Amino acid sequence: MSRLARIRAEAAGAMRTFLRRRTAVFFTFFFPVVLIVIFAGLVRTQGGGGAGLFSEPTGYYLPAYLATVVLFTPLSRVGSEVARHREDNRFEKLSTTPLTRAEWLAAHALVNVALIVAASLLLVVALLLTGASFEFSPWLAFFVPVSSVLFCGVGAILGSLAEGQDGAIAASNGIALPLLFLSETFVQPALFPEWFRPLLDVSPLVYFSRGVRAATFPEAIEAAGSSGVVATNAAVTLGLAVVAFTVGAALIPWTE
Template identity: 80%
Template sequence: MSRARRIAAEAKGTYRTFVRRRTAVFFTFFFPVLLIVIFAGLVRTQSGSGGLFSEPTGYYVPAYLATVVLFTPLSRVGSTVARHREGNRFEKLATTPLTRAEWLAAQTLVNVALIAAASAVLLVALKLTGAEFALSPWLAFFVPVASVVFCGIGAVLGSIADGQDGAIAMSNGVALPLLFLSETFVQPELFPEWFLPVVDFSPLTYFARGVRAATYSGGDVVTNAAVIAVLAVVAFAVGAVLIPWTE
């Protein structure tokens, strides 16, 4: 069996496992939409008022997309790696031709497909609320590539966590700060000046900057795209190496 067929077979099994988990399907697709209903539909933004949500809704498109791009791969890949560790599944997979990089590639393919579908639902929901933003072709780059970044990070968390519950807790502990400290919902000018260099260490920052430049404000899309691409390669490689294929 070729590498492509091994990855495809593992991805098919991963997808079937996902669709059997109705709770996972619900929160993947409808939790981000719920956020839009609350913040874009009910709370509304008040341009020029200062503080949180003082920008037009289009400004927050990267933030809403980040809820899927960030939380879905961190929690799903992290918990899957931890569950495989607990069940000694990696030791069994190690006896097959499948490699750890191929296994992670299959997990990543499924997550990218799910995240792309959920992101499409999000964008439609945002348009229905009257948000003004461009449907830039760059979205087809940033969403999947950033998903790869966080699939790799999720694999790292699942490899070092103490069990599946620990992996989920670590994923949430990483995702929540990143979501609000990466130029998503909070404008840079609201951070203390000393904290601004810290924001640049978040991979989600470059996703938010790139998507916002492409869909709303204009600016340097290419540099942010390049950074995200490099981070995707590094995160995937580190995640694959740390997967405990044999223990």
């Protein structure tokens, strides 16, 4: 069996497992839409260019809504899956097969990318229904899947180091929640203390937010002055994805 065939077989099994879990399907596809209904449909944004929460036009927050699936889905799913495989000694069994740890992680990353791309399309449609205005950019086809791989790698790291499945889920949520609000998503940088703003660069999600916003929100593109801001954040995101995937695959306990 070739490497591609092994990855395809593992990915097919992972996809079937996901589809059997109705709760996972709901939170992956419909929970982010509920957020849009609440914040973009009911709360509404002001679009006045102020410094308060939700003071920007709805299109400004496209990276924030996409981040709910780009960040939470791979962290929780891959983290809990690695921890579950550890507890059930599945990695020991897999180590006796031709499948490698990198191939296993690649298969699960592919499944997550497919799910996140589908969920992102649903989010875009939901935002358009609220009257949001933003530009469709080909950069979305880069940032969404590459960032998904990035957080699949981080999820694998958490699942490999956490004490059990509950610990992996707790660690995923403990990391994802702060990142969601400290990565120039829902909260504008101007709302943070001046001394704290340089620390935003530590978040891997911030490069996704900056890149997507510069590529899709007209005012952000104007402020940037060129597409260089998009390309720079894309390069950083790609580099982080390679590092996270490599480290995550290396830490998977293939044998105990």
